[in-house]
Amino acid sequence: MQLSEDEFRSELSKFRDEFQLLRTEVGKRIVGQQPIVDGVLISMIAGGHVLLEGVPGLGKTLLVRTLSEVLEAPFSRIQFTPDLMPADLIGTNILVEGDDGKKAFEFQRGPLFANVVLADEINRATPKTQSALLEAMQEHSVTVAGTSHQLEGVFFVLATQNPLEMEGTYPLPEAQLDRFLMKLLVPFPTTEEMETIMDRTTAGEQKPPDKVVSADRVLQLRDLSRRIPIADEIRRYAILLVMGTHPEHEAATDMVRQFVRYGSSPRGAQALILCAKIGAVLDGRFHVCKDDLRSVAHAVLRHRVMLNFEGQAEGVSVDAIIDDLLEKIGQEVAMAG
Template structure:
């Protein structure tokens, strides 16, 4: 669909589209700038996000607003202990003509909000995670392609863990970013209350469509990367593995398990996209570091020593730099 004369012009268009989308989302979502940035980075990199934060931090509103700004279809799935895979992907029913027909489930949408994904059993979690990986679902031996682009934003409450089914590491690895939401500042909360307790409703304008997003996703993959940046990204991931030749004695003491190759792939893709929205045409080491925490924090397993010392995953990742 390219109407751009060069990749440089297309990269400039992506940067402009990102800034416009961020401005439109900012009309509704006050503060949370880094969260909005990470969600848009993931969309343009064709990845999924896991959003970790306490209730009431506008996670649902954020996804709805992103969908409106990008002119994409949106569905919210509330995960509960009794949710079945067919409630997500759909099921076959017997029609009036005595033949079976497949009824699409809520996963057939561009953007899915999987609310409290750790509240449902592994069988149902796996149904969504398969759709995330394959971008398709299978029912009664027939494969159905999901609409493109397809983006999942799953939420978890970090406080209330009773009656939950934590995502295994292999399934966590499907998410490009693990985004941590924090409470707003006093000034931001004041603005939120002011904006949401009156009659004025912010109007969000559409700045992109599905075809343009898919074009920009391909553009991100076409961004060139120098060998030293590639090597830095792969070495950074290797440093998280206690058995690696690159792991320091400190890392061997603090981690029991490190990130896999998918982390290296996401680091490079995320760095490419971060470079473009920052006005550059090729990523450097700073771009890799800018996305590293969100990509690595859910892929490393801390040791008992690290937990006893109160070291967070982010603090350990900073030591890798």
């Protein structure tokens, strides 16, 4: 539906109000972690998935469960283990007997058929099981016995992995990492936040969050955010940031050439622009600026930049490489302007 300029601005104002409502309700359960909450909400509206990395006990599971509650959306949690099979995720055909005595195969849906899915410790599952999740994340469908089953409406996967315990794990391949819109690093709470957490969790029952946004409304917000215009210059800047992660490209920094084996795919540029558009709306603007791209660059690119042997051996941080890239390309664009 074509909206007039006034109607479009009014819809974007509602967008900001509803996003703030989501923030507030999630904040009833989650203490601090505002960048993580914002990143998760932005990814969900943008239509992507999130990889959460952090040590156990930081509220990753609680965040996902709370999100499903404020959205009025079906939620499922899948604990990934080495013996988990694809059928445990997507479902399987079972033989059932009808009232007339005839037997037929009927598809029994697995836990992937939900709006919000928590894939806990995803790197503990075997590659075979990981690949089943990959199809669902990319195609929004699963295939069983040659029949494709669509995942309707909002389908949002939040996967967690523990950066400390690596024994018995199967690292996600680059192709699967690339399917995640963002990778968010969950920090340890501050002393003040720990005090608030203790007050909330040891002094009585917590008030449940209110349901404030429907899953269908999320799809409407997604469509609305994609209508935000982006100037050719800003789009080229996003492309240049992605091309600069490739060591053979002229935009690459010295750090990229020395420590990076392979840079971001075109999905990185798509993710930058989609997330930047939502950031512009939340900032009260009706166009994307370079700061919108910079603000999401680390979350969008950190899992798409692969270090070479030298980078791994020296313990180089991918975030430091992105910092260097943002600084260099920012200077070059300023000089060109």
